[in-house]
Amino acid sequence: MAAITGVHGHVPDYVLTNTELARLVSTSDAWITERTGIRERRLLKGEGLGSSHMGAEAVRGLLAKTGTPAGEVDLLICATTTPDMVFPSTANLICDMVGIRDIGSFDVQAACSGFVYAMTIACQFIATGTHRKIVVVGADKMSAIIDYTDRATCVLFGDGAGAILVEPSTNGHGIVDTVIRSDGAGMPHLHQKAGGSRMPPTAETVAKRLHYVHQEGAAVYKFAVARMAEVAAELLTRNGLTPDDIAWLVPHQANRRIIEATAERMGLPMERVMVSIHKYGNTTAATIPICLWDYEPHLKLGDRRILAAFGGGFTWGGAYVTWAYAGAEATAELAPGAARACLTVKS
Numbered sequence: 001m002a003a004i005t006g007v008h009g010h011v012p013d014y015v016l017t018n019t020e021l022a023r024l025v026s027t028s029d030a031w032i033t034e035r036t037g038i039r040e041r042r043l044l045k046g047e048g049l050g051s052s053h054m055g056a057e058a059v060r061g062l063l064a065k066t067g068t069p070a071g072e073v074d075l076l077i078c079a080t081t082t083p084d085m086v087f088p089s090t091a092n093l094i095c096d097m098v099g100i101r102d103i104g105s106f107d108v109q110a111a112c113s114g115f116v117y118a119m120t121i122a123c124q125f126i127a128t129g130t131h132r133k134i135v136v137v138g139a140d141k142m143s144a145i146i147d148y149t150d151r152a153t154c155v156l157f158g159d160g161a162g163a164i165l166v167e168p169s170t171n172g173h174g175i176v177d178t179v180i181r182s183d184g185a186g187m188p189h190l191h192q193k194a195g196g197s198r199m200p201p202t203a204e205t206v207a208k209r210l211h212y213v214h215q216e217g218a219a220v221y222k223f224a225v226a227r228m229a230e231v232a233a234e235l236l237t238r239n240g241l242t243p244d245d246i247a248w249l250v251p252h253q254a255n256r257r258i259i260e261a262t263a264e265r266m267g268l269p270m271e272r273v274m275v276s277i278h279k280y281g282n283t284t285a286a287t288i289p290i291c292l293w294d295y296e297p298h299l300k301l302g303d304r305r306i307l308a309a310f311g312g313g314f315t316w317g318g319a320y321v322t323w324a325y326a327g328a329e330a331t332a333e334l335a336p337g338a339a340r341a342c343l344t345v346k347s
């Protein structure tokens with residue numbers, strides 16, 4: 001069995017508050033907070049910086065924290081919907097930036113479910129015994145594809161990255177079960193129209209603002225709640241678990257109301273649900289590893305948790321994970337100011 005043996009994250013310094021957004025579009029702090037639970041999100045500023053920049057920062061921290069020499073990593077998978085370039089892959093770029101050479105690396109595109117997809121792939125490489133130290137990254141610079149004149153999408157998204165180390169389990173704890181699913185009929189509800197091979201970029205596509213996220217919020221909302229609850233229920237049932245067995249639900253962070261509705265359908269109180277959406281918004285493939293990073297000091301050895309994600313495609317998926325190390329020990333050596341006080345983050 002594969003296990004998560006380390007986690008790290010990176011969010012850019014620039015904080016885009018609801019108040020600042022209200023100066024760009026017709027919205028208000030009250031509306032955004034009430035309808036989404038988001039208070040602020042981070043934006044990556046700086047010329048020439050893409051998702052790889054944040055992914056590399058997260059991976060550097062992960063390797064340092066877990067005492068893993070770059071030369072020992074034998075596969076790197078990056079989940080992203082906002083690759084730096086169409087090619088080469090963002091995974092390739094991250095490897096180069098952190099000094100990982102001569103290994104396989106590739107991107108996974110499954111929108112907001114990308115991290116669960118990439119982690120599932122990593123599990124297979126561990127299970128076959130061909131690889132022993134795999135880095136899985138979720139990195140998205142959503143600000144690159146968000147229309148800051150569209151109030152229904154620009155309030156939701158932010159930039160960030162998270163990374164985990166996946167190794168063979170040595171103590172019986174790890175990634176016990178995973179589920180990945182998709183339904184391409186969901187495309188009309190959430191997609192980016194231009195920029196791909198179907199509609200290559202032209203002056204007209206730019207003028208018509210077709211290079212941004214197109215979203216039908218209400219349809220996505222309904223789908224998200226139904227599928228996240230469904231995948232969580234499937235993982236509970238097939239692993240003989242009840243909600244009482246679960247220490248934490250780790251949901252994709254798209255809208256606090258979606259998270260609450262999922263938890264309610266699962267019969268879990270919000271005290272056992274990881275939430276970081278108020279600080280970072282929806283960072284797409286990065287939300288789940290950023291949550292794990294945020295809550296790491298409070299993760300106990302053997303804690304049972306359910307991960308659940310959904311995204312454009314539609315895609316969805318989840319995992320049943322028993323935590324393989326004591327988070328408090330892994331973060332004990334952090335300087336006091338660097339510790340993430342996750343208990344203060346819940347709204």
Ligand SMILES: CC(C)(COP(=O)(O)OP(=O)(O)OC[C@H]1O[C@@H](n2cnc3c(N)ncnc32)[C@H](O)[C@@H]1OP(=O)(O)O)[C@@H](O)C(=O)NCCC(=O)NCCS
Pocket residue numbers: 026027028031032035036112151152153155156190215216217218220221224254255258282310311312
């Ligand atoms: C987008 C979303 C926040 C909208 O919230 P909602 O409560 O469903 O709001 P509605 O879509 O019903 O819109 C209600 C009204 O608010 C308006 N509105 C939308 N965004 C607004 C904003 N930022 N500020 C103020 N009003 C806004 C709408 O224009 C609409 O006005 P109208 O009734 O005059 O047409 C919500 O649908 C959502 O979160 N959907 C899921 C999105 C998602 O998860 N995407 C990522 C997938 S991984």
